[in-house]
Amino acid sequence: MMLIKVWPMYLANLYTGIITIEKIMDHTSQADISKFFIAGINYKKTDAAIRGMFAINNDQYANILTIAPESGLHSFFIISTCNRTEIYGFADNVGQLINLLCTQTTGDSETFNRLAYIKNGADAVEHLFEVGAGLDSQILGDYEITGQLKQSIKFAKGYNFINCFLERLVNSVFQSSKMIRNETALSSGTVSVSYAAVEYIKENINLCAGRKILVIGIGKIGRNTCKNLVDYLGTTNITLINRSEEKAAELAAELGLAYAPIEDLAAEIKNADVILVAANAAEPIVLKSHLEGKNTKLVVDLSIPYNVEASAGELPNVSLVNVDALSKINDNTLMKRRAEIPKVKCIIAQNMAGFMDWYMMRKNAPALHAIKSKLVYLYMQHFSDIKGDADKCPVMAAEKKIQKVINGIAGKMREEKQHGCNYIEAINDFIVSVNN
Incomplete structure (x- = not known):
């Protein structure tokens, strides 16, 4: 670093400035x-x-x-x-x-x-x-x-x-x-958990006339699953059940489906051939007893934790599939997606770099503001000592020089953590520019 050519009478201000900057940086460490x-x-x-x-x-x-x-x-x-x-x-x-x-x-x-x-x-x-x-x-x-x-x-x-x-x-x-x-x-393409469920139904169930589908839970995944059932299987023989009956009624009206209250859960399970569960309940709501002795059923549990009692899968009339099994579906769409990973990582790197630049600027902004204020103060004090009147100090004349110093220090502060050294260097650079 260049030898600091500080006017001796301002050494006290210089030291005070360093302490101020360090306190500011400590205060902004919460993020x-x-x-x-x-x-x-x-x-x-x-x-x-x-x-x-x-x-x-x-x-x-x-x-x-x-x-x-x-x-x-x-x-x-x-x-x-x-x-x-x-x-x-x-x-x-x-x-x-x-x-x-x-x-x-x-x-x-x-x-x-x-x-x-x-x-x-x-x-x-x-x-x-x-x-x-x-x-x-x-x-x-x-x-x-x-x-x-x-x-x-x-x-x-x-x-x-x-x-x-x-x-x-x-x-x-x-x-x-x-x-x-x-x-x-x-x-x-159309690969997601909700779509994978629909693909599984399509490949394993013949949805001939009269086959009934029951969807339990119409949160984000349940709603998407309903729409995929209608769009890709071309069926509306679907009944919706949700803890909030109003939401079930609203989606049923939108898609032309039926709905039932939660109190009818056991009866609707009995009548259904395919049951999709996305209820997000803390405990299973589809029990082994609901399915025992009934007709053949495909049960797809999209919930975490499971909303279908695990022992239900032991029944001879029940095929139980969960999200881990659905995720193993692998087709040409996924192959094409894998080829896009390098492009995706480049976009992530670009946006992450922008965020990190913002973070460093925000982190250093209070210190940079304090440095700028101190430079203006020192300039005015220096002008007052020479001209005898600080009120007539032409601060605007030094504005460009001050901002140039601040811009240079900002770049260095992104890469370094020695804020006191940055402050000393800013003082030095500015004094050199004024003297020149």
């Missing part, structure tokens, strides 16, 4: 990326039964958000789908997030830790970009993850748990996902 974690389990190391132990429904999510401040946690969100349960957030250590999550699950934190993947900082950011793109989905490019992520963020935001960092991050992820859908074929 320090080194304290950003993701901990999760997914289909890669766990089956649907294990994932069900750590699935989070809306009531559990609300409980977690309510008790989180007691653990000193204020900025996080949870994604819980048939593929994964993940918690993203700021903490002193990842154990805080895992322990909080497991206060509401049937599985314990010890089991979660043993099976979990944990990422930190930029690695955690990159993981979210890949999840949002569908790169990490059980069915490559599954577009349903975007809607699920939006719902997770909206829920946490309603409880004021989405800070500026998380807001900007998820918006960048959504922007990246949109670019991927528009510029690549990663989500081309």
